[in-house]
Amino acid sequence: MKQVLIVAGQSIRTAFKDKVFLIIAILFMLLSIVSVFIGSSTKNAEMNAYNDIVAILQSQGATSLPQSPAIAPLSILINIIKYISMIGAVLAVFLGFDAFSDEREMGTLSLILTRPIYRDQLLTGKLLGGAGVIGLLLGATFIFNTVLFAFVSKLVPDFNDIGRLLIFIILGFLYMMSFYIASMYVSIKVRNKAFAFITMMIVWIFVSFVIPQLADAQRNFAYTLNATAQTVTQVPSDTVASKTIEIFSPAVQFQNVGKDLLQAVDETVSMSVFKIIGLRVLQLLYMLAPGAIMLFVSYRAVNKESVL
Numbered sequence: 001m002k003q004v005l006i007v008a009g010q011s012i013r014t015a016f017k018d019k020v021f022l023i024i025a026i027l028f029m030l031l032s033i034v035s036v037f038i039g040s041s042t043k044n045a046e047m048n049a050y051n052d053i054v055a056i057l058q059s060q061g062a063t064s065l066p067q068s069p070a071i072a073p074l075s076i077l078i079n080i081i082k083y084i085s086m087i088g089a090v091l092a093v094f095l096g097f098d099a100f101s102d103e104r105e106m107g108t109l110s111l112i113l114t115r116p117i118y119r120d121q122l123l124t125g126k127l128l129g130g131a132g133v134i135g136l137l138l139g140a141t142f143i144f145n146t147v148l149f150a151f152v153s154k155l156v157p158d159f160n161d162i163g164r165l166l167i168f169i170i171l172g173f174l175y176m177m178s179f180y181i182a183s184m185y186v187s188i189k190v191r192n193k194a195f196a197f198i199t200m201m202i203v204w205i206f207v208s209f210v211i212p213q214l215a216d217a218q219r220n221f222a223y224t225l226n227a228t229a230q231t232v233t234q235v236p237s238d239t240v241a242s243k244t245i246e247i248f249s250p251a252v253q254f255q256n257v258g259k260d261l262l263q264a265v266d267e268t269v270s271m272s273v274f275k276i277i278g279l280r281v282l283q284l285l286y287m288l289a290p291g292a293i294m295l296f297v298s299y300r301a302v303n304k305e306s307v308l
Helices: 002-017 019-059 073-077 079-106 108-113 119-153 159-189 193-217 240-246 250-261 273-279 281-302
Strands: 220-226 231-237
Touching: 002 019, 002 079, 002 119, 019 073, 019 079, 019 119, 073 119, 073 159, 079 119, 079 159, 079 193, 079 250, 119 159, 119 281, 159 193, 159 250, 159 273, 159 281, 193 240, 193 250, 250 273, 250 281, 273 281
Parallel strands: none
Antiparallel strands: 220 231
């Protein structure tokens, strides 16, 4: 266990010494903070549009006024879902492909393996190190967003609000770890660092953009009039084909569950966290399955003498 912790500690220190990683991490933190103000501005604009329409109707003597838009408090944080699913995934990929590639190129990997440490212990240490870095970033994100939520919304988050946000951050951690593990597996198998990174970026693009677009192409669309903003809104309707395609995108699954947790879906706004998780069990399994599979094959691969 001591060897595992030493490797984990070294991985954490190495990550925070990497200038490129620090730039991505700082960008991620800044965007997560800015997302609160963007979400607040969006909701304020919606309320201002409603108030303007009401004022116009009242000046015309109208007695029937449109219903005020219902704005759930946590929906202010909705933009953070995109930032974690996109930038968070890139950050995890960058962190993961460095796990073995850098040490192999510098020649320190063979030196580590001459010490009394098993290969699976080395991998476990790398996993703990990556989990520590991602956990620190998301922990800071949770604290900042909770404080900013209270500051911007002028509301003190209750137990349900904190629970929803905490579960969302935990799911974000598992989602990012899936990319970290997949990237780490590629860094184990592929000796060329640049090729390993390009491979994972292609996977990220395919999972985060190509599959969702293919799913969108299979949806049915209806059009409704937004009474508040007086605009036509396109309302998508899932089909069997679109749902089947989405199974292969952890990003889509994470975004869907995230929207439920952050009160962006009317049907789940007032549900408890446990009921939402119960309803989304399949989506969570689809999201976590790739990471679990990659974890299994990573342990198998790292124990082969020819790999490291």
